[in-house]
Amino acid sequence: MSLSHAVPSRPRPSLRARRLRLHTQSEPIVVMRADCPVCRSEGLSARSQVLLSSGGHEVIATLYQVEGEAMLAPDEAGLSESAWEILAVEEGEAVEVRHAPALESLSHVRRRIYGHRLDGPAFDAIVRDIVAGRYTEVHLAAFLTASAAFALDETEIYELTRAMVEAGDRLDWEEPVVMDKHCVGGLPGNRTTPLVVAVVAAHGLTIPKTSSRAITSPAGTADTMETLAPVDLDMATLKRVVKAEGGCIAWGGAVHLSPADNHLVRVEREMDIDTEGQLIASVLSKKIAAGATHCVIDIPVGATAKIRSQDDAERLSRLTDAVAARFGLKTTCLITDGSHPVGRGIGPALEAHDLLAILKNDRRAPDDLRRRAARIAGAALEIGGKAEPGRGFELALETLRDGRAWEKFQRICEAQGGLRTPPVAKHAQPLPAPVSGRVVHINSRKLARLAKLAGAPRARAAGVYMHVRLGSEVKRGEPMIDLHAETQAELDYALDYAERSPDIIEVELPT
């Protein structure tokens, strides 16, 4: 029996949507007046989690409250870009706001914190809430930490991967062999993907490759590829390209594969914690959702790489192979040298020029990038049944050298909308060696930052071109790198940083 009284139920007051054009890196935020009618009637306070709904769309957002007239009217709900996009509202449209419902799946996170392993339904519930945007940064951090403090076992990694696959779209290519590749933790300039796709597709294998844009790096594969051909393909175009040419090199944004991963990666980056189980679930869920049957995984090992030791790389390989096998996905993990940048260009167009030089057999083509690509493509040809074991590398190199890869690459670009010539920067400035000697250290992380300050990846032609490699002999005054920028101001930002960072490239005097 309930408490009851004479007051009739009122309709809930709603607010008018206001686009704040506030960028929060996918975290939904709503700003409301502390004195707005909804805050009063719902008893909302700052940092409450609230459920926003409008026209059938819903999103959970963090509430911040503002006083005074300056930012909002009392009946307005100011939305961050992510909240604006998920709600799909127009300026001034009605938005209902109430307390976010309690999250049942957090009880599973709590159980795991206290040392209990989780089963499939528990991972399903957690992943469903993550994908729906119901987990705050704090909830995501708790889940990730709980999965690291007491490491996920093989079965849990399998169940998490499966839940992540099932929470998004899944592609089916209706081919017996669908090849894919992945690199764990980027190295600047390590842009092997377009070369690998060209070689593998040239041998008749199916390789529908989707890649990401840069998040914190100076170029993602999609950014580089976009200077060579359109990459923003809808699903129908993507399928048509793959059907016609066997492969594509497209941006993954149009397909929603493993959407939980985007949320987890954002928080993992902030925690600066590598959780092996999460890493495997992240990589494999994307590959399985993309419909791959075979996958080559490049694991660069180095002091400033994501994987620091040979032991870690070997354990990661074993566990990845074991989990992948449960899905019928055949993986080959290659442990590679991750101690220094690859190729000459860092930045979308500069990396594209490296790719063209290799494909066209230009004599200035960076041989290290060519050999890395051939190693990955060779492994793919072997597991894909196109090369005898141990013969893939040579076959891949041959395919790059005899023009077959270049031929296939051009056909793929044409199918994606037309081959383009990558731009060249308006401003370029060499940075000379301060002394004569030998290059003994290159800081990949700072080199990447330098390229970003010059404007990459937004300014496609911007970045860093390297004249030297680890071990190069240089003469005082000779250029070690060139900075490329679209504007003088950006060139200045990058030069200023180079000035303040004496350890980007270290040259040792001859003894």
Place this chain on the structure above:
Amino acid sequence: MSLSHAVPSRPRPSLRARRLRLHTQSEPIVVMRADCPVCRSEGLSARSQVLLSSGGHEVIATLYQVEGEAMLAPDEAGLSESAWEILAVEEGEAVEVRHAPALESLSHVRRRIYGHRLDGPAFDAIVRDIVAGRYTEVHLAAFLTASAAFALDETEIYELTRAMVEAGDRLDWEEPVVMDKHCVGGLPGNRTTPLVVAVVAAHGLTIPKTSSRAITSPAGTADTMETLAPVDLDMATLKRVVKAEGGCIAWGGAVHLSPADNHLVRVEREMDIDTEGQLIASVLSKKIAAGATHCVIDIPVGATAKIRSQDDAERLSRLTDAVAARFGLKTTCLITDGSHPVGRGIGPALEAHDLLAILKNDRRAPDDLRRRAARIAGAALEIGGKAEPGRGFELALETLRDGRAWEKFQRICEAQGGLRTPPVAKHAQPLPAPVSGRVVHINSRKLARLAKLAGAPRARAAGVYMHVRLGSEVKRGEPMIDLHAETQAELDYALDYAERSPDIIEVELPT
């Protein structure tokens, strides 16, 4: 040898401070234009952690970026209230913004995630960074989860408590016995503190009590007490009151005891995780910093209370006593009934009226609240040497009944600035029983929400007055509770919620 070139180093550009009046519950936020010169030159992106500095003050804040002219000019840094207060800037003052430095202490958090116990210096480094506001919500969540997934042992709880004490102010009363009390997890209406202080001080013990204001509840002890006397005392006044009367009931905001705790509690609440070790460190660090030598801890146990089972309560008691003993702090833990609200009033003034009724021996005084207060005060009198073991409860009841507590309470209020009469709400409306029968369930959580919707604690007189208790027999149409509010609108909000929540008080028909 360094990379060097001809461009002279430029001074770093600064921005002008702009107060956004944005409330974020102590999370520092800065909003900058995506196209502002600092974002460009420092390579900052949304959700970067940035170090703001101005006039010698520093704060780490989360950066959000905004496009367009509406909110900010390109050279402005929009600050949340917390960032504004910590930087202590004026409108338009120069603020420098750069990447937040890497946090060395996170390596300890990572080590603990991977199963290593931490020592004193590690806890010192973590607590120092937390107090300086350098940990984001994600970092705090990772630390808390890591401390729960692999439970802190007694030595770690001791070291964490010590680090938290040392990170803030510490009081010294120069008395052999300094009494304190604490309640783990609030029950609505369980406002024993003012009664306990009055009884204990009446017997000549020193009890310098500082309390908090409500954060998520309809009233904190400081809110209730403020309707009876000033509580916002500076340190000098607080010391004078305690010297004169032996006790005080003040707001703790003026003293900075265990400042790390505020950061941790905020995130624990969002995670909805009770971590035993953190709970003990939180409680004990505040007591030790406040200079207590003896402390009575009330642990209500109930289905909707913080501690759910007798076993949990007993383990918590043992561990608390053991850690406290290492600091020379003598504790008595009382495990009490936490299954339903206490007293009649919920809300600052309504609870104050309950206190006055008990102190003045009014016949309508709620006996459950009186007995709970007497049990806690009795335990304090026993460990403080003012009552024989087993005789404290009777002595405390006697002190409440014979007017000595009321006499002492009035003297304390006068010393704090004068006894006040708590306000009475302008609007009151009874909510009648829907049927005749027996009250079988009272939802404490929803009752607290109802009081908040009516305006508590901001509106001092607002809240809920209970005519019934668990087990009460009611007649259809008789009032079960009264809603008190300062405005008709707030009364309506509360009534609307009551309408939508049929399970606040459940009445069972006679069988």
